[in-house]
Amino acid sequence: MADVMKLRVITPEKRFYEGDVSMVELTTTEGNIGIYPDHIPLTAVVAPGAMKIHEADATKEAALISGFITILPDVVTIMAETVEWPDEIDFKRAEEARLRAERRLSSPDSNLDVLRAEMALKRALVRLEMKH
């Protein structure tokens, strides 16, 4: 069994990450998954969450907001619409987004788009999580 696999994270603007990894953790719409080499082929939709990339001797983290993932036994490809390294995140803005979303959710307005506000909150929380 191979102990590393190739991971590619591609955004519309650039190649975000490319390298050999031993494991990658991320969140899909069905829940958190950790992918080791020789995983069964799987295509899944990404939900906002922290992505952890385990390289041979280091671990990297990034905020993966949306996209989808294609897993093959030796290659994992993440087509990310939005993904950010911790140092690219504007924490102040994320904090404001969190407050805004929370306020909207707690307001009594009945024709509020709850789903949208929840998604916004989720995105903000994922970004804030990157701040250690």
Add this chain to the structure above:
Amino acid sequence: MASMRDIKRRRASIQSTGQITKAMKLVSTVKLQKSRTKAESSKPYFDMMYETIALMLSKSGNINHKYLRAGSTEQKAVIAITSNRGLAGGYNNNIVKLIVGSAELKPETTKVYAIGRKGRDSLARKGYQIAEDYSEVINEPIYQDASDLTAELLDAFGRGEIGEIYLAFTSFKNTVVHTPTLIKLLPFTMEAAGADQEEAPKAQALMNYEPNEEDVLDMIIPKYMSSLIYGALQEAVASENGARMTAMDAATSNAEEMLGKLELQYNRARQGSITQELTEIIAGANAIG
């Protein structure tokens, strides 16, 4: 023969036009380089996207998905990507001609989602209905623009207002070759996606989908469309600058050629006037003597 003063004036005017075209050429060369790098860096995303979709559809045979069927209405939508500025040779006109000349896109049944003022105005003159105008986008296209447009189009598609969606843009091959291209975005078919069938991804073990195939297609096809539109925007910007560079280069060399001709004419006129003056003086001297 034009007088010396006329020629001189004309020469000055051509010279300043030449200076402007030369400056424009330089500017578009720089812009071309920038937009070309951008267009190239968005390529891997699109290629992977295509590969994934091709794999899904080839594996799953005949899925009956709403995005894979044409809508019942005759109405069609076309995204026309042109530029906001002229002086780019045939760049804008080629896209307009492509749309007007295509058999599917009749003015009566086609809604135009215009990106670029030049194309919007020409198509409106030809009797097309302009549904939306996103001309600001072309100045600095970002991915968000493409996904907003996709959302809007899919919305209209879902409501049954449009049955087919086309995309007209100028594909950037290299600095001098740009091809106006018309592709069908929806209903999604492999042939329309433009790559050759042979290149279908190597057979993989059976792919699993989470949560299920239908939902994943629901998710991915809009993303595929956005990435296609985004790629088209980037390529169009590169093509626009390439076209402008070529046009301005031609204009500059035309100006230089004209200047050369005028220079000759001017010298001839000068010589002529000196000869005439001399003849007059000699004739005068002879008359006195």
